[in-house]
Amino acid sequence: MESKLTTLAEEKKQAGLKTMSKDSIAWLREKIVEIKRPDKITATIRDERFRKTNQFRIGMMYCFLYDPKTKADLPYWDKFPVILVLEKYNDGFLGLNLHYLPVKYRMAFMSKLMRFAQLTPEDDIKRMRISYDILNSAKRYVEFRPMLKRYLYGHLRSKLLMIQPNEWDVAAMLPLQQFRGARTSTVWKDSMQHYREHMAHFNQEEE
Numbered sequence: 001m002e003s004k005l006t007t008l009a010e011e012k013k014q015a016g017l018k019t020m021s022k023d024s025i026a027w028l029r030e031k032i033v034e035i036k037r038p039d040k041i042t043a044t045i046r047d048e049r050f051r052k053t054n055q056f057r058i059g060m061m062y063c064f065l066y067d068p069k070t071k072a073d074l075p076y077w078d079k080f081p082v083i084l085v086l087e088k089y090n091d092g093f094l095g096l097n098l099h100y101l102p103v104k105y106r107m108a109f110m111s112k113l114m115r116f117a118q119l120t121p122e123d124d125i126k127r128m129r130i131s132y133d134i135l136n137s138a139k140r141y142v143e144f145r146p147m148l149k150r151y152l153y154g155h156l157r158s159k160l161l162m163i164q165p166n167e168w169d170v171a172a173m174l175p176l177q178q179f180r181g182a183r184t185s186t187v188w189k190d191s192m193q194h195y196r197e198h199m200a201h202f203n204q205e206e207e
Contacts, residue, residue, distance in 0.1 A: 012027065042063075053162050055160075058085050058086065059118075064160050065080060067079075075182060092154075094132060100146045101143060107173065146190070
């Protein structure tokens with residue numbers, strides 16, 4: 001059984017919609033409202049064997065099951081992160097978990113990142129040439145802060161699951177989050193407060 005991630009990406013392609021275009025995002029909004037059982041989506045994604053990989057690249061997107069080492073000390077955490085990888089380490093990696101921002105702000109942020117997209121000759125997304133230093137240096141990317149998370153290989157509870165570039169907008173908009181410790185609305189409220197505090201800090205520095 002194909003996942004909603006796969007079927008929506010295929011339908012989007014057949015409709016002639018470019019990934020991360022305004023038309024694609026508007027089309028996806030309508031499709032996602034029609035989803036009846038969002039809780040079933042992650043299981044079908046995990047069952048798609050072609051997604052499973054032991055290797056990954058900076059600037060690409062992945063999802064996986066995760067069990068944090070310090071979960072007893074965390075107010076909440078996401079069991080099924082969707083990550084844009086920024087840095088790799090010997091014991092893990094740094095990335096942006098898109099689930100920590102409300103969908104509206106998440107998609108606006110992803111649209112801003114398109115200036116860093118490496119494209120194919122057909123103008124399709126190949127990967128994202130982005131880094132922590134780039135995001136940290138500019139006010140216009142301040143939304144990244146609530147999403148910035150560090151993950152340890154030893155606490156992955158599934159294979160890394162590849163999300164192809166042509167699926168990025170689909171994955172970013174699907175309700176795949178599995179927060180533990182708090183409701184999604186609480187997480188998003190905290191993230192927006194975090195975002196506003198950093199915006200205020202940037203504004204003070206500019207005065």
